[in-house]
Amino acid sequence: MKLPACSVVLWNRRGSRPVPLASSRPSYRRNCLKGTYQMPGLSETVIDLYRRHTEQWDADRRGSPWNDRVWHESFIRELVPGSRVLDLGCGGGEPVARFLVDHGMRVTGVDSSPAMIALAAERLPEQEWIVADMRRLALHRRFEGILAWDSYFHLAHEAQRVMFAVFDAHAGDDAVLMFNTGPEHGEAASTFTFKGEQLYHASLAPAEYRALLDRNGFEVVHHITNDVRSGGRTAWLCRRKRTR
DSSP, rough: OOOOOOOOOOTTTTTTEEEEEOOOOOBBBBOOOOTTOOOTTTTGHHHHHHHTHHHHHHHHHTSSOTTTTTHHHHHHTSSTOOOOOEEEEEEEEETTTHHHHTTEEEEEEEEHHHHHHHHHHHHHSSSEEEEEEEGGGGOSSOOEEEEEEETTTOOHHHHHHHHHHHHHHHEEEEEEEEEEEEEEEEEEEOOOOOTTOEEEEOOOOHHHHHHHHHHTTEEEEEEEEEEETTTTTEEEEEEETOOO
């Protein structure tokens, strides 16, 4: 599920100082678990949280400034009209999936929340919508674009590593991959304003992401840490290596 840019503090491996994961949304309170880097079980609550708060989340997302549009514009510039895009954590389909469709892309949206998928299907009925957990996705087909935006960073460290095999399995020749992370290795929890529940985030170190990308056949096209244009997001725009 996609997360509107939130206020969260991501602590580094030593727990010595906070670094912003994103900070453009005042509706989230900073609530880092200071000095803690293991949060057993908390990462598994994310799916249930979004399932229970679909309507509130969707309204909040659609009613907020779209400050990360610059990255989605970069993503579509790497594609041609008619490209098939796999949107992992598609939420209710707005604004991102609709933006892709408006620019001629064919979207397959995946989300673990049936209610989110129902919203997306109602809004964009000509596209394909699938209820599934991205960690175990196996569609047995490949796409020109793969997007895991404001969703991938909810996964625990090991699940993030495993996801690169999922990216690889679904990426066609010359495919474009875009996802966002924290700026360095760590874990954090923000206080979700809906009922004040803890919302988990995690990040690997940039060097590990680069190694995982390389090992799974991708190269970095553009990478920015704490991009001020997009609410402090750390973004990765990548492409399948042309030498494969």
